[in-house]
Amino acid sequence: MELFVERGYEQTTVADIAERAGLTRRTFFRYFTDKREVLFNGSERLQQTMMAGLVNAPAKASAIEAVAAALDASAGFFGPNREFARQRRAVIAAHPDLHERELIKMATLGAALAEGLRERGVAEPDASLAAEAGIAVFRIAFGLWVGEGEQRSFGEIARELLIRLKAMAAVD
C-alpha cells in the first residue's frame, strides 16, 4: 500500500512489492495471483470472519439479527488505523478494474451470507433480502468510517445504520 501511494498503482511492479516485503517474485506469487490481489488480501478472511459471526449467532436470532452478528464480527477488521483503509479506497476508486473487483468481492460476500442464512433455516426470499441488506449496511458503514473526522468505530456505525434501516422500514 505504501508503494501504491508513493509511486502510483500503475507504476508499482510486482518486483517492487516483493522487494519491499522482503519476498522473492516466486514467493509473492505463492501468496497472490496478481498485483490486484495485494489490495484484496483480507477479503477472504473477512468473509470467513463474518460467516463465523453468522453461524455463531443464537439459534433463535432472526435473519436480521444474524446479519447484525456477522457485521459485529467484521468490526475487528476496521481497527484504529483508518489511514490505511483511506489510501486503499483512494487507489481502488481511481482504477475501474479494481473497483470491479471490489464489487465482485461484495457480491460474493452477499451470496455467502444468503447461503449461511438458508443453512440456518431462513427461507427465500428472506435470506437473500437480509443478506443484501447486510451488504448495503456494510458498504455504507465503511464509507462513513473512513470519512475525515469520523470518531465512531465501524461496529457502532454499522449498528446505527441497521437501526436507521429498521426505523425507515417501520414508517411505511
Next chain:
Amino acid sequence: MELFVERGYEQTTVADIAERAGLTRRTFFRYFTDKREVLFNGSERLQQTMMAGLVNAPAKASAIEAVAAALDASAGFFGPNREFARQRRAVIAAHPDLHERELIKMATLGAALAEGLRERGVAEPDASLAAEAGIAVFRIAFGLWVGEGEQRSFGEIARELLIRLKAMAAVD
C-alpha cells in the same frame, strides 16, 4: 441476443451483429461503444425511468415509498417476454467481464437513486440505505422473475419483496 445464443458470445463479432440488425459497422459503433454494450443497451433508459418514478413520487412519500415508486416505474421493462431476459442473464453469468459490467451498472443505479433521494430532502445515511435496499429488492426481484414457472409480474414480485423486507425489519 439471438446471435449470442446461436453462436456463443465469444464467437459473435460486431460484424455479425451489425449484419443481423441490418446496420453497417460504422452505424453499429454510433449506437454502441463495444460488443458488451449490446447487452446493456437498456440500462441507461432503465435508470432514467426509475429516476422519473422517484422524482414523481408524492412529496410526502417516505424514502422507502419513493424507492418503491422507482421500482414500480421499472416494471414496464420486464414485460411478457421473459425468455429474452433469461438468455441475457445466462450470457452474462457465463462471462466474468459481463458480470462485472452488470455489477457496475447496479452500483451506478444505486448511487443515482441515493442522489435522487437527497434531492427530495432525505438526509444521509437514510438516502443511501433506502437506495441500496431498493437495489437489493430490484436484483432479487429480477432473479425471481426470470425463474422457470414464475407467474407473477416483476412489479408484483418487487412489491412483495419490499413487504417482506419491512416485515423482517419489524421483527427485531
